[in-house]
Amino acid sequence: MGDYKKMWEGLGIDIEKHDALCDALPELFGDTYLTQENRPEGMNYFNYVVAEVHGARIEELEKHKENGGKVVGTFCVFVPDEVILATGAIGVGLCSGSQFWIEDGEKVLPRNLCPLIKAFTGAKVGLTCPYFQSCDLLVGETTCDGKKKAYEILEDYTPVHVMELPQMKREKNYEQWEDEIKLFIKEMEELTGNKVTVEGLKKAIDLNNRKRRVLKRLYDLRKNTPSPISGLDSLLITQIAFYDEPERFIKQTEELCDELEERVKNSKPNGKKRIMITGTPMALPNWKMHSIVEGLDAEIVVEETCIGTRYYENEVSAEGETIDELVKNMANRYMNINCACFTPNYGRTEDILRYAEEYDIDGVIYYNLSFCHTYAIEYNQVEKVLKDNDIPVLMVETDYSEEDTGQIRTRVEAFLEMI
Amino acid sequence: MGDYKKMWEGLGIDIEKHDALCDALPELFGDTYLTQENRPEGMNYFNYVVAEVHGARIEELEKHKENGGKVVGTFCVFVPDEVILATGAIGVGLCSGSQFWIEDGEKVLPRNLCPLIKAFTGAKVGLTCPYFQSCDLLVGETTCDGKKKAYEILEDYTPVHVMELPQMKREKNYEQWEDEIKLFIKEMEELTGNKVTVEGLKKAIDLNNRKRRVLKRLYDLRKNTPSPISGLDSLLITQIAFYDEPERFIKQTEELCDELEERVKNSKPNGKKRIMITGTPMALPNWKMHSIVEGLDAEIVVEETCIGTRYYENEVSAEGETIDELVKNMANRYMNINCACFTPNYGRTEDILRYAEEYDIDGVIYYNLSFCHTYAIEYNQVEKVLKDNDIPVLMVETDYSEEDTGQIRTRVEAFLEMI
Numbered sequence: 001m002g003d004y005k006k007m008w009e010g011l012g013i014d015i016e017k018h019d020a021l022c023d024a025l026p027e028l029f030g031d032t033y034l035t036q037e038n039r040p041e042g043m044n045y046f047n048y049v050v051a052e053v054h055g056a057r058i059e060e061l062e063k064h065k066e067n068g069g070k071v072v073g074t075f076c077v078f079v080p081d082e083v084i085l086a087t088g089a090i091g092v093g094l095c096s097g098s099q100f101w102i103e104d105g106e107k108v109l110p111r112n113l114c115p116l117i118k119a120f121t122g123a124k125v126g127l128t129c130p131y132f133q134s135c136d137l138l139v140g141e142t143t144c145d146g147k148k149k150a151y152e153i154l155e156d157y158t159p160v161h162v163m164e165l166p167q168m169k170r171e172k173n174y175e176q177w178e179d180e181i182k183l184f185i186k187e188m189e190e191l192t193g194n195k196v197t198v199e200g201l202k203k204a205i206d207l208n209n210r211k212r213r214v215l216k217r218l219y220d221l222r223k224n225t226p227s228p229i230s231g232l233d234s235l236l237i238t239q240i241a242f243y244d245e246p247e248r249f250i251k252q253t254e255e256l257c258d259e260l261e262e263r264v265k266n267s268k269p270n271g272k273k274r275i276m277i278t279g280t281p282m283a284l285p286n287w288k289m290h291s292i293v294e295g296l297d298a299e300i301v302v303e304e305t306c307i308g309t310r311y312y313e314n315e316v317s318a319e320g321e322t323i324d325e326l327v328k329n330m331a332n333r334y335m336n337i338n339c340a341c342f343t344p345n346y347g348r349t350e351d352i353l354r355y356a357e358e359y360d361i362d363g364v365i366y367y368n369l370s371f372c373h374t375y376a377i378e379y380n381q382v383e384k385v386l387k388d389n390d391i392p393v394l395m396v397e398t399d400y401s402e403e404d405t406g407q408i409r410t411r412v413e414a415f416l417e418m419i
Numbered sequence: 420m421g422d423y424k425k426m427w428e429g430l431g432i433d434i435e436k437h438d439a440l441c442d443a444l445p446e447l448f449g450d451t452y453l454t455q456e457n458r459p460e461g462m463n464y465f466n467y468v469v470a471e472v473h474g475a476r477i478e479e480l481e482k483h484k485e486n487g488g489k490v491v492g493t494f495c496v497f498v499p500d501e502v503i504l505a506t507g508a509i510g511v512g513l514c515s516g517s518q519f520w521i522e523d524g525e526k527v528l529p530r531n532l533c534p535l536i537k538a539f540t541g542a543k544v545g546l547t548c549p550y551f552q553s554c555d556l557l558v559g560e561t562t563c564d565g566k567k568k569a570y571e572i573l574e575d576y577t578p579v580h581v582m583e584l585p586q587m588k589r590e591k592n593y594e595q596w597e598d599e600i601k602l603f604i605k606e607m608e609e610l611t612g613n614k615v616t617v618e619g620l621k622k623a624i625d626l627n628n629r630k631r632r633v634l635k636r637l638y639d640l641r642k643n644t645p646s647p648i649s650g651l652d653s654l655l656i657t658q659i660a661f662y663d664e665p666e667r668f669i670k671q672t673e674e675l676c677d678e679l680e681e682r683v684k685n686s687k688p689n690g691k692k693r694i695m696i697t698g699t700p701m702a703l704p705n706w707k708m709h710s711i712v713e714g715l716d717a718e719i720v721v722e723e724t725c726i727g728t729r730y731y732e733n734e735v736s737a738e739g740e741t742i743d744e745l746v747k748n749m750a751n752r753y754m755n756i757n758c759a760c761f762t763p764n765y766g767r768t769e770d771i772l773r774y775a776e777e778y779d780i781d782g783v784i785y786y787n788l789s790f791c792h793t794y795a796i797e798y799n800q801v802e803k804v805l806k807d808n809d810i811p812v813l814m815v816e817t818d819y820s821e822e823d824t825g826q827i828r829t830r831v832e833a834f835l836e837m838i
Contacts, residue, residue, distance in 0.1 A: 003690075013592065025502070034640065061725055081501065103760075108797040109799070110792075110796065110816075111794070111795070111797060112531075112789065112790055112795065112816075113792060120421070138709065142587075142762065143585045144564055144792075145563055145564045145760075145792040145793045145796075146792045146796070148762045148793075149759070149762060149796035149797060150796060151762065151792055152762060152796075152797075152800065153796070153799055158795060162587075162762060164585070164586050164587050164592075166583070167561045167583050168561075168581075168583050169511070169584075170597065174596075176591075176595065259588040307663070341564075343567045343570065343571060343581060344571050344574075345572055347584075370531065371790065373529075373532060373563075373565045373568065373790070373792070374564045374567075374568055376529040376531065376532070376593055377528060377529060377564075377565070377568035377569060377571075377572070378568060378571075379529070380527055380528070380572055381571065381572075396529075398528075
């Protein structure tokens with residue numbers, strides 16, 4: 001990473017503490033990523049993005065703010081990026097994927113809580129995430145009890161707008177979500193001073209759809225046997241999609257996909273077991289599960305998670321001539337995400353079965369962050385459906401620590417032998 | 420308990436397993452309750468209700484059903500009992516307060532989950548709760564992730580209707596809750612074949628308000644120093660309020676309160692520390708915390724919980740000449756319950772401060788069932804406000820097991836010495 005000390009100081013970063021994070025990341029990344037053999041050339045760009053994750057991109061955000069722009073931080077795939085883009089603001093996903101932030105998070109939150117929530121809260125409270133420090137507004141949602149209540153604590157530190165996501169999928173719930181999107185538009189208009197126009201919103205819808213499309217292209221390429229790209233690399237790309245400048249991200253990912261298409265033509269069977277991950281999100285730099293699985297004789301070819309299919313599946317229709325019509329289109333697209341926060345959530349098991357076939361899966365790993373109740377309980381239903389369809393499944397509940405890595409490896413190893 | 424084997428068999432109870440529960444309860448009750456000195460005479464009725472908890476009351480439910488009536492089980496103070504009563508059905512709280520049911524609950528639910536949820540699920544799955552077996556319908560709500568998702572599992576065993584409780588308290592949320600109450604009326608009308616009328620609903624509102632009023636009378640009596648009744652006995656009465664026939668319950672509690680009023684006239688200071696419990700519910704027979712505290716030199720004089728003030732505070736206005744108006748009144752009353760499921764939930768800290776003054780509190784014990792995220796996170800805010808007001812607070816996170824009893828006793832003892 002370049003020298004950004006002055007910028008970080010300006011952002012109120014706790015420099016000394018943050019240095020410890022900056023020192024650890026390159027080693028973790030090197031060990032996990034750069035040791036992979038025969039990586040696509042196109043990954044170089046993404047390597048660069050990680051190397052500069054708290055530097056070059058933050059510099060762009062700061063430049064945007066110097067020109068009067070606003071930066072908005074989000075935690076969840078339900079927050080409609082289209083609205084942020086349509087008001088000329090930049091949206092970024094927030095730091096939440098490292099054990100590094102847990103200690104500070106536990107100063108204000110109970111220990112028995114999902115590591116993702118403890119991490120993002122710790123990143124803000126401990127002043128060690130430049131993304132948080134760049135944000136003019138954080139946008140939360142009510143997708144789980146832990147996040148819902150943690151935002152109340154974050155509000156002591158920074159402005160927060162919370163969108164109330166309905167918990168069911170009846171017709172009136174779609175209308176409720178439309179109304180929440182309208183409230184969010186109002187909030188963003190007030191923050192930026194820019195009015196959302198039909199033209200502007202259509203442009204934003206188009207941009208976001210193109211981002212979804214290139215991710216779908218990447219995922220579709222993984223349906224090949226063998227996949228032309230590792231699960232680790234794919235995961236990294238999707239993680240970066242939450243932070244990166246969208247046009248550049250699309251261009252770089254298209255180029256990578258071109259390369260992968262060539263690879264497919266000359267690929268030879270590698271005999272590896274094909275694994276689907278389903279469950280809770282893996283925020284940057286949480287590569288733990290992928291690293292374990294791909295360190296063994298297996299490749300992860302699809303993630304039915306929020307840093308996976310749930311992020312890019314289904315586009316927002318740009319048809320319509322009024323804001324109301326476009327908002328309706330957005331509500332329809334977002335409400336169709338099959339998150340375990342909904343009751344019931346049968347769409348998710350249907351998705352999993354469809355992916356199992358499309359990606360020619362040998363087995364499923366149900367990845368559950370500790371204390372995430374919705375996904376943990378929904379395992380009961382997913383397990384039943386998978387067993388009914390003779391698809392092997394392994395449940396792994398874990399956090400960000402490395403303590404259980406050996407134990408998980410042993411279990412995955414046994415699972416791979418069995419399937 | 421009388422001989423109800425035949426009735427239980429008819430209900431599909433697992434007799435052998437259930438016998439183990441029936442054998443354990445009298446001893447637990449005897450040790451916890453009957454060892455108290457100088458109990459009010461009026462407690463005899465409630466002793467009887469506990470002794471017959473799976474017998475005499477179930478017999479009443481069965482009789483009601485033989486006459487074509489319906490029985491509805493609920494888990495939460497947000498479900499409007501008025502609607503159940505107005506369709507001629509009987510509403511009962513459901514088994515969820517004993518370690519006994521945990522093992523069966525963990526067969527279908529994750530271990531890292533609130534014991535209350537594991538217990539009620541286990542009670543149904545293991546066929547050891549005659550209340551569950553008597554029910555024609557269970558009514559759930561979306562007050563927390565754990566319950567919300569556990570109802571999906573219960574649906575495999577019995578019909579469930581889930582009410583979507585909003586997660587905020589804006590004007591539109593009140594309207595959403597009105598709509599949920601209307602859907603619940605429709606569901607109950609279909610189940611019972613009885614139409615809800617204005618007159619019938621007003622009667623039900625009146626009955627429920629009278630029940631709230633007598634509980635308020637009981638709690639108001641506890642404001643005296645010393646309280647004329649133990650926290651243990653008060654807790655038992657409120658627990659029974661969820662199961663008992665309302666008119667009988669009101670009559671018996673009024674009589675008890677008459678007796679307590681006489682006691683107050685002749686009471687002498689006992690020097691005991693006055694404690695408020697705030698936090699998560701204590702379902703029958705969960706007497707653990709009260710038993711520990713009152714085994715020491717302290718008395719619990721108020722519970723800011725769902726088996727306490729949140730259950731009876733605020734009446735439903737019976738003013739209005741249409742169902743819509745009465746539904747609006749109900750929505751207003753229920754939405755004003757200050758549950759940690761709401762974001763934000765500042766009303767709760769206001770309640771706690773008010774009670775601290777009204778009940779002349781020496782200290783607060785924040786009682787948190789393990790893995791209940793909403794209340795665990797909200798502790799941060801409550802602790803801050805209490806400290807700002809120089810009110811000592813002790814946080815206790817626990818489940819239904821007896822393993823931590825000694826440790827909690829030591830902590831409470833130290834707390835009582837300090838305040």
